[in-house]
Structure formats: C-alpha cells, structure tokens
Amino acid sequence: MKRNLQFLSIALLTITLIILEACVSSEYSEPPTGLTVECIREPQFTKIIDSQPEFSWIVPQNAVLQTAYQILVASSKDLIDNDKADIWDSGNVSSANSGNVEFGGESLAENTSYFWKVRITDKHNRQSAYSEVQQFTTGAFGDKISSSNFFRIENIKPRSFHRNEDASFFADFGKDAFGTLQIHCSSSSAKTLTIRLGEKLKDGAIDREPGGTIRFAELKMDVVPGVTDYQIELVPDERNTKSVAVALPDSFPVIMPFRYLEIDGAENLQADDVTQLAYFYYFNDNAGSFSSSDSILNQVWDLCKYSQKATSFAGYYVDGDRERIPYEADAYLNQLSHYSVDNEYSIARKTIEYFMDFPTWPTEWQLHVALLFYQDYMYTGNTELIEKYYEPLKYKTLMELEDEDGFISTKSPKLNGEVMAHLGFADTTQRVRDIVDWPQAGGWGAQGEDDGFVFRPINTVVNAMYFRNMEILTEFAELLGKTDEAADFKKRAAKVKKSINQKLYNKEKGYYADGIGTDHGSVHANMFPLAFGVVPEEYKKAVGDYIKTRGVACSVYGAQYLMEAVYEAGADNYALELMNATHDRSWYNMIKVGSTITMEAWDMKYKPNSDWNHAWGAAPANIIPRYMWGIQPKTPGFGEVSINPQMGNLTSSSLELPTLKGKIIADFKQINKNELVYSIELPANMSGEFISEYSNESIELEPGKNEIVLHPN
Incomplete structure (x- = not known):
C-alpha cells in the first residue's frame, strides 16, 4: 500500500509538473x-x-x-x-x-x-x-528621413443644443477643434441659412468681435428642395494661407477652429442634424493620462493634453492658426508635451527636417534646434536625424559667433551673410536677433513678457542655451565616433559655463544679471541657467529663491523654463502653486475665460493679437510627467528610465506615460506625513532607477510592478 502511495505521489507530481510546464509555456507564448x-x-x-x-x-x-x-x-x-x-x-x-x-x-x-x-x-x-x-x-525614396503618419476626421455631435427665442439654433460642440461643418436639413422651398462659427461666447451668444486672432466666421448657405445633406464652404484666411504657411493636404476643405455654432433661417433642426468635422493628425486619446488630489491641476492637464491633439491638424508643429508656420521654440515645447501624452513621433521628426531648410529669425529659436534633435533621440533611440544633419546642426548652435571668453553674441562682427547661409537662410542679408521672450515691450500695445530684460551684447539667456547646445553636440559627436570634435565641444561647454558663473553671477545678491554691463536680473536670466544646467549646486537655492521673487514675469513660452528651473531648484511646492494658480497669469485662467486649447498668452491683455489655439502654452503636459513625476529617459529610447518625483503637497497622483517600449504606469499616495507609497510599473525590457530626497541611495527598478515606501521623517 505504501509503495502504491509512492507511485501515486510520483504520478501526481509528474502531472502537476506537466500542468505547470504547460501553464508556463502558455504564459510565455504571448x-x-x-x-x-x-x-x-x-x-x-x-x-x-x-x-x-x-x-x-x-x-x-x-x-x-x-x-x-x-x-x-x-x-x-x-x-x-x-x-x-x-x-x-x-x-x-x-x-x-x-x-x-x-x-x-x-x-x-x-x-x-x-x-x-x-x-x-x-x-x-x-x-x-x-x-x-x-x-x-513605401513611397519615393528621397533626401528626407521622416515620413508623415495620417490624418483622421472625427464626426463630433453637439454637447448641448437648443433653439433660441428668435428661432435661431445654437450648438456647443464641447471643445474647440479645427474643422468644418456638416448639416442635415430639408426644406419644401429654397431658402438661405445664415451660419456663424466661433471660438468665444459673449452673453450666451457667439462673440462676433472676439478680438485678437480668436476666430469668428459668418456665411450664407443655400438650401434647396430635394437635397438634405450639406457641407459648408469656408473662405480661406488670407494670413494662414500665404506661401510661407504650411499647406494642408489637397483633400482638406478650408478649415478653421471653432467650438460654437449658430444657424438662422432653418425650420426645424435637432442636435443630430449638425456635425463638427474635426481634423486631427493621428492621436491616441488613451495613450497618456494623469489625475491627482488637486482638481485644478487635473483640469490644467486635460487642457494641455487636448492642445496637443487639437493643434496637430497641419501635420507639422505650427504656431496655431494665425500664420500656420513652424517656429523652432514653439515646436520644441510642442514636442516635449506631445511625447508626454502620446507615443507619436513623426510630426516632430517632420518639423525638425523642415527647420533645416526654413529657419526663423530669433537667436534663441536657432538654439532650440539641437534641443529638438536631442529629445527625439532620447525618446526614440533613433540616430538617423543626427547622422544626416550633424554638420548643419553644428551651425545651428551659433558656435561661429564665439569670443575669447566662450560667449556668443549676435552683436559680433562675425555675424555675416556666410553665417546666415550656414543657418539655412535663403536671404543672407537677414540677421538673427535676440528675443528672450515674446512679446517684447511695446508690441501691439502690450507691456511685454521679458521682465524688463536689459539687452546687452553678451546675453545670459542666449549663452545658457549655448552651453546646453555644446553639451548636446558633445554627446552627438561621441555617438558618431568623432572624438576630437567631442573634446572640442566639451571644452567650449566648460568655458562658457565658467564665464557665465564668473562674469554674470552676483554672489552677494544671489542672482544672474541679464548680461555684461547691467545689474538687472530678470527672471529669464535666472530660469534659463537653472533649466540648462549652468548653475552650480551651491548657487541653486539662492537662484531658486530669487526666481520666486519675480513671480510669473514671463510668457506662456517662458513658463516652460520657469517650471523646469523651480523644479531644478527643488522648489516643488512653488512649482505646484504655479500650475494650479487661478490668477490671470495662469493656465486655469485659460479655462476660466472659455478656451479649451491653450492660449498664445496668459490673457488677451498681455498680447492683444493672440489666439486661442497655441500649443506652446501647454507646458504642464510635459512638466507634470518630466519634473513633478520626474520621469525621463536615462538612456536613449527608454532602455533605462530615471524617476525622481517632486510631488509638493499633493496627497495622491496617478500617471500613464507612453513610450516606444510601452506605458510607464505610476501611482502615488501620501498615507500620512511619515509614509509615502509609490507604485511604479515599468513595461517589459525597461529598467530604471528611483531617486528621492528621502532615500540615501537610488532604488533599482525592474520591469513590472515596483512598490516603494518612503519615510520623510
């Protein structure tokens, strides 16, 4: 009997192993x-x-x-x-x-x-x-590397619809979108409808004089017996259809951004009879997500995320609807935020290649090109753009303008037609000009967004960016095996960093001056050095404290670097205050005034010609994952990830960050003042490190779920 039991046990064990092996085999057949x-x-x-x-x-x-x-x-x-x-x-x-x-x-x-x-x-x-x-x-193999993805048309029905007392009809499609309108309408006799589209309301009706370049259009549409389905024909805008604008595909009708609709002259319409045909580049709405214990921050995130989708209609990163022209700085901010909410990289790559042929005039915009290349490399791991454009990219750093102290200056006699040709300008009589921020004082009657910046031949903002350009080119040269050039770029980076800290930093007052020859220290002269790694560790707190005294003295463009700077200074609570603020220089103000896409400026009074559809105003879409959560690629293509959260006074937060390797899923809860719990799920084939001020050492992260408990006190 004992022997039979032994055989039975062995048999059961064998069957169990076979079942387990089958389960494992099945598990790994995915x-x-x-x-x-x-x-x-x-x-x-x-x-x-x-x-x-x-x-x-x-x-x-x-x-x-x-x-x-x-x-x-x-x-x-x-x-x-x-x-x-x-x-x-x-x-x-x-x-x-x-x-x-x-x-x-x-x-x-x-x-x-x-x-x-x-x-x-x-x-x-x-x-x-x-x-x-x-x-x-495949298509025709040409000299370009990047290829476009494709466009989608969404048929959007009204969120609300009603008939007004004057018998006109009103529809709200919920969000502003670039598109046109379809109407299902029947009539027993010929008639003409008056149709109005707009982005802004006033006293419950579409604002017919919305100001700036906020869009409004009114048109007539004939309705005839026997025809029930119509698509309106919008008139092309003179400014955004010039030869310098990005041309939309031939298959597109004329489109404009609108959220609201009014129709006069129709007999009887229902909500289902009107459709907003919204044009978007390929976008996965479910790729990235964020929520937190702060309801305002959640609304700001939603606004900034949707801005990436809504402004994708051109297939390039453009300046909203006014000109439909790609600008380097706009594109960089757009790229950072787009990569943070969707793993879609072709728009950025197309836009990068565009800039090699069609540069724009601001000095700092040229210095954004290397930043665009670098983020594409880090997020995708792809080196083709670097390999193809390495030589012309060197010119984009403006290294030809360097002086004996390592500074660059657009007031240098070295800035000539040859340099402009190297930058890609067809008209070599043009000259790049320092911009710092936009608009500058006096433009369109605005007060300006540069915090009273004093422009000097040696400019702190420009040279902080130049330092970062030299760091990037060092890495690119090493990548391509150009060791001598890598050593040269590294030397240039060290030289300009040393000069900035010796000649532009005021140790007594704890801030950087705007340039050589002035004591004025704008927020820009301090946030750019912090954001780009110029500031030594021992100066960071003082510079961060000084930045706080300046407030939001920059534009929505400058806010990208303001946010990066305060996080680099470890001022996470202040950073959170900036993102969930409700005053008129805040992202919530954009929501409050009625925009559903980030605006070109904080408020119309700060840039009277601005628009309501400008993705360069959407910095929180990338700041939240990259700095608040601190999730950034440690190696190109996210082979390794670095996570260094700075949650401020949030008590909970959840994030899904798309990458080429899959989603990073992160969750945070503050159990009490002495217990913080993080759950980090990395996709397969990705490892990483978790860094916190509450831990003496970085914590190794493996693919799958990683649970981390920290005790601040």
Whole structure:
C-alpha cells in the first residue's frame, strides 16, 4: 500500500509538473505588440520614404526581458501568414534591442507594399509566438528621413443644443477643434441659412468681435428642395494661407477652429442634424493620462493634453492658426508635451527636417534646434536625424559667433551673410536677433513678457542655451565616433559655463544679471541657467529663491523654463502653486475665460493679437510627467528610465506615460506625513532607477510592478 502511495505521489507530481510546464509555456507564448515602422504605429496609412526603415515593437509584459528576436518581411500577406520571408529573414538575433532595428535585406522597392512580423525570446530562453502582421507601403525614396503618419476626421455631435427665442439654433460642440461643418436639413422651398462659427461666447451668444486672432466666421448657405445633406464652404484666411504657411493636404476643405455654432433661417433642426468635422493628425486619446488630489491641476492637464491633439491638424508643429508656420521654440515645447501624452513621433521628426531648410529669425529659436534633435533621440533611440544633419546642426548652435571668453553674441562682427547661409537662410542679408521672450515691450500695445530684460551684447539667456547646445553636440559627436570634435565641444561647454558663473553671477545678491554691463536680473536670466544646467549646486537655492521673487514675469513660452528651473531648484511646492494658480497669469485662467486649447498668452491683455489655439502654452503636459513625476529617459529610447518625483503637497497622483517600449504606469499616495507609497510599473525590457530626497541611495527598478515606501521623517 505504501509503495502504491509512492507511485501515486510520483504520478501526481509528474502531472502537476506537466500542468505547470504547460501553464508556463502558455504564459510565455504571448507575442510582441505595438509594432511600428519608422516609429509610426499604423504605417499602412502613409508612405515610408526610407529604403532601410527601422522596426520597433513592445515586448510582452510576461516576458520581462528580451534576449533575442526574429523579424520576417514578405512581399505578400499569404507568404507572411505561412512564416515565409521572401524579402528578409533576420534569423534569430541575440539582442535585447526592441526598437529601431534596421531592415537588413536588399533595398526595398519604391511604391510597394510589404508585410512584417516579429517574435522574441525571453530571459528564460522561451520563444514567443509571432506578432500580428503589420503592412507598410513605401513611397519615393528621397533626401528626407521622416515620413508623415495620417490624418483622421472625427464626426463630433453637439454637447448641448437648443433653439433660441428668435428661432435661431445654437450648438456647443464641447471643445474647440479645427474643422468644418456638416448639416442635415430639408426644406419644401429654397431658402438661405445664415451660419456663424466661433471660438468665444459673449452673453450666451457667439462673440462676433472676439478680438485678437480668436476666430469668428459668418456665411450664407443655400438650401434647396430635394437635397438634405450639406457641407459648408469656408473662405480661406488670407494670413494662414500665404506661401510661407504650411499647406494642408489637397483633400482638406478650408478649415478653421471653432467650438460654437449658430444657424438662422432653418425650420426645424435637432442636435443630430449638425456635425463638427474635426481634423486631427493621428492621436491616441488613451495613450497618456494623469489625475491627482488637486482638481485644478487635473483640469490644467486635460487642457494641455487636448492642445496637443487639437493643434496637430497641419501635420507639422505650427504656431496655431494665425500664420500656420513652424517656429523652432514653439515646436520644441510642442514636442516635449506631445511625447508626454502620446507615443507619436513623426510630426516632430517632420518639423525638425523642415527647420533645416526654413529657419526663423530669433537667436534663441536657432538654439532650440539641437534641443529638438536631442529629445527625439532620447525618446526614440533613433540616430538617423543626427547622422544626416550633424554638420548643419553644428551651425545651428551659433558656435561661429564665439569670443575669447566662450560667449556668443549676435552683436559680433562675425555675424555675416556666410553665417546666415550656414543657418539655412535663403536671404543672407537677414540677421538673427535676440528675443528672450515674446512679446517684447511695446508690441501691439502690450507691456511685454521679458521682465524688463536689459539687452546687452553678451546675453545670459542666449549663452545658457549655448552651453546646453555644446553639451548636446558633445554627446552627438561621441555617438558618431568623432572624438576630437567631442573634446572640442566639451571644452567650449566648460568655458562658457565658467564665464557665465564668473562674469554674470552676483554672489552677494544671489542672482544672474541679464548680461555684461547691467545689474538687472530678470527672471529669464535666472530660469534659463537653472533649466540648462549652468548653475552650480551651491548657487541653486539662492537662484531658486530669487526666481520666486519675480513671480510669473514671463510668457506662456517662458513658463516652460520657469517650471523646469523651480523644479531644478527643488522648489516643488512653488512649482505646484504655479500650475494650479487661478490668477490671470495662469493656465486655469485659460479655462476660466472659455478656451479649451491653450492660449498664445496668459490673457488677451498681455498680447492683444493672440489666439486661442497655441500649443506652446501647454507646458504642464510635459512638466507634470518630466519634473513633478520626474520621469525621463536615462538612456536613449527608454532602455533605462530615471524617476525622481517632486510631488509638493499633493496627497495622491496617478500617471500613464507612453513610450516606444510601452506605458510607464505610476501611482502615488501620501498615507500620512511619515509614509509615502509609490507604485511604479515599468513595461517589459525597461529598467530604471528611483531617486528621492528621502532615500540615501537610488532604488533599482525592474520591469513590472515596483512598490516603494518612503519615510520623510
């Protein structure tokens, strides 16, 4: 009997092991997801213009880490479905790399469709099933690297709809969006409707004189018997359709931003009879999210996130609706916020390439170009733009204007037509000019947003940015194996940093002057050095304290660097006060006055010609994940992440941050004054570090959930 029991135990154990092995095997058969070509999620809707595109995918969470991959590329769906790769079979490649894997077969053909899929091996040497098949289509291979994704049209019905006492109809679509209008309307006799669209209300009706460049349009539309469906025809705006503006696709009608609708002359309309046709670039509404214990901060986040989607209609980062022109500084702020709410990178990459041919005039705008390249590199891990544009990018740093102290100055006699040609200006009689912030005092009757900045030939703001440019070029040169140039850039960075701190910092008063030859210390002369790493550790508190005394003495553009600076100074409570403020120089003021997209200025009185659809005003969309939560890529492409939260007096917060490797999901709760609990879930194939002032050492983060409990006291 005992022997039989032993056999039974062995049999049961064997069955259990078989079941467990089957469960494990089944668990690890989950395939990769999130496939992209050239960092584009649905490449079948666009043209891939790189003959050797890069493939990326998301490693399944239960694989934890990838140790190998195999990519198949075929010329037909039938072949790829049968695991046959007539175009390229990578073979089983031992690598943890799940992003930017370059096509390794013979060159692809132009204007041809292909199909690909991938499988991976996990850290326990278990191979997954193949991913779903993704189609991509090539276009004409040209000198550009980036290719566009695609546009979507959303049919939006009114949030509210009613008939007015004068028999006209009113609709509120809930949010401002770039688009046009469809109407379902029948009539027994010919008639003419009067249609009004607008972004702003006044006394319960559309404001017909909204001021600035806030949009309003009125038009007539004929209705005839037997026809029930109409699409209005808007008149093109003279300013945003000039030759210098970004042209919209030929398939687009004339579009304008509007939220509200009024119709006069219709007999009987219902809410379902009117549709806002809103045009957006590809955008995943569910990619990024945020919530916290602060209701105002939550509303500010929603405003700033939607601003990324709403202003994407042009396929480039443009200056809102007034000119529809890309500007380097606007684009950089747009890029930071867009990357923070959606893992969509093609708009930024297209815009970066645009700037190499079409620069704009402000000095600091040129110095933003290297910043654009750097963020694209860090968020995607892709090096193609750097490799292609490294030489012209060096000119964008304005290093040709450097003097013996390491400073650059646009008052230098070195600024000539040759330098302007190097920057990409077709008209080499132009000259770049220092801007600091915008608008400057006197423009459009505005008081200006530069905190009384005293412009001197040697400018602190410009040179703080130049220092950061030299740091970036050092890294790029090292990446490309240009060791001598890397050493030169590093030397230049050290030199200008030393000069700024020796010649522009007032140790007695604890602030940086605007430039050599003035004692005036604007908020700009202090927030830019802090934001760009110029300020030594021993000066940070004093500079941070000084910044607090200046208040919000900058524009919505400058607010990006104000926020970065106060977080760099460790002033997280002050940073939170800035983001949840309700005065007229706040993001909440934009909500309060009725805008659903961030405005070009804090309020119309600060820039009377401003608009209500400007993404450069959306800094909290990136400041919250990058600084409040402190989540930034430690290595290019988020192979490793660094998380250094500064929550201020929030008692709870949750965040979902999209990356090319998958979502980072973070949660924070303050249990009591002596217990802070963080839950950080990293996607597979990503590791990281958690840094806190309440911990003596950084905490290692692994793929999957990481629970961290801190005790401040």
